[in-house]
Amino acid sequence: MSKKRALVVGASSGIGREISRQLIQSGWTVAAVARRKDKLQTLADEFPGQLQPVVHDVQETDAIPEVFAKICHNLGGLDLVIYAAGVMPPVGPHEFDTEKDLEIVQTNLIGAIAWLNEAASRFDKTGHGTIVGIGSVAGDRGRSGQPVYNTSKAALATYLEALRNRLAKRGVKVTTIKPGPVQTEMTQHLGLKGAMTASEAARxxxxxxxxxxxxxxxxxxxxxxxxxKRIPSPIFRRLSV
Ligand SMILES: NC(=O)c1ccc[n+]([C@@H]2O[C@H](COP(=O)([O-])OP(=O)(O)OC[C@H]3O[C@@H](n4cnc5c(N)ncnc54)[C@H](OP(=O)(O)O)[C@@H]3O)[C@@H](O)[C@H]2O)c1
Structure with a gap:
């Protein structure tokens, strides 16, 4: 059987890097997308000839159709796309910083839409492929601590549900993953106790x-x-869950 081909966006650290490693260990070829060239190159060096590093900032949405087409060409096809890129900068309880908030939306949501639209269009034509988006339990409620991170993950889940409903007839699977706390660069400042490892989240x-x-x-x-999800809003406001 020919090798299966995956594209992982947000592959330079955390969950996306572990997903890339585990795919290669299962015999896949992977195109690994992120901004940090050194991190991607270190990963590529672990798996000579099996991982193609692609340096790209998901906020540059205009570049995505061309980068996507090049990846499909270089891999010789595409079977799986996983969007794991995301940011969650610390937000103070009295901070309402639009620049920071737009960066979260651009990375977690707009970048996902731009990359996954390319995947959806390709898989819609070929009637083959799987799309995975890494959402979060954080998207299930609007919490006071991270208003826009929560919003980006809620919107991502809705977008993925709509893609799933569009592509089901074509036999294309669309999967939303909602991790709880995972030990990665994103959460290291939080000193999480009992969080899942990135490797287990990837598995x-x-x-x-x-x-x-x-x-x-x-x-x-x-x-x-x-x-x-079912707690009435006035009660949820008083709880710290
Ligand atoms: N850790 C948790 O507790 C947790 C829980 C639920 C959901 N999640 C979600 O899981 C996903 C992975 O996060 P993680 O915890 O593994 O964090 P991480 O280690 O910080 O990884 C984030 C990845 O996103 C990439 N990325 C960020 N901004 C980018 C941009 N503008 N362009 C391209 N790539 C970009 C980073 O690469 P570069 O910096 O090299 O670009 C990195 O590869 C995220 O969507 C996150 O929201 C995490």
Whole structure:
């Protein structure tokens, strides 16, 4: 059987890097997209000839159609696209910084739409392929701590649901992954206790990738967020969940 080909956006660290590693260890060829060339090159050096580093800033949406086409050409096709790029800068309780907020939306949502539209258009034509977006449990409610990060993940989940409904007839799977806390560069300043490792989050993501639909990465979160989503807003405001 010929090698399967994946594109991972946000592959230079954390969950995306572990997903790239585990795909290659399972025999895939991977195009790994991110801004930091040195990190991508270190990853490529681990897997000579199996990982193509692609330096790109997802905020440069105009460049995406050409970069996407080049990746498909270089890989000789495409079977799986995973959008893992994301930012969650610290936000103070009295901070309302539009520049920072737009950066979050550009990276977590607009970049995802621009990359995944390319994937959707290709897979719609070929009737083959899987799309995975890394959302978050944070998108399930509007919390006071990270208003725009929450918003970006809620909107991403809605966009992915719509893609899933569009592409189902073509046999294309669209999967939303909602991790809880994971130990990565994004969360290192939070000193998370009991958080999942990036490697475990990647392992669980790849098990779920082909299933389509929305998935939490643990039964605990599936149960907790079933309830949290249903708490009336005035009560939710007084809780710290
Ligand atoms: N860690 C958690 O607790 C947690 C929980 C739920 C969901 N998530 C989600 O999981 C995904 C991965 O995050 P992570 O925790 O693995 O964090 P991470 O280690 O900080 O990884 C983020 C990745 O996104 C890339 N990225 C950020 N801005 C980019 C840009 N403008 N252009 C291209 N690539 C960009 C980074 O690469 P460069 O900096 O090299 O560009 C990096 O590869 C994110 O969507 C995050 O929201 C994380």
């Amino acid at each position: 669980r993501t790849l098990i779920l990738a082909d299933r389509g639909g929305e998935h939490y990465l643990s039964a605990k979160h599936r149960f907790a967020f079933f309830i949290i």
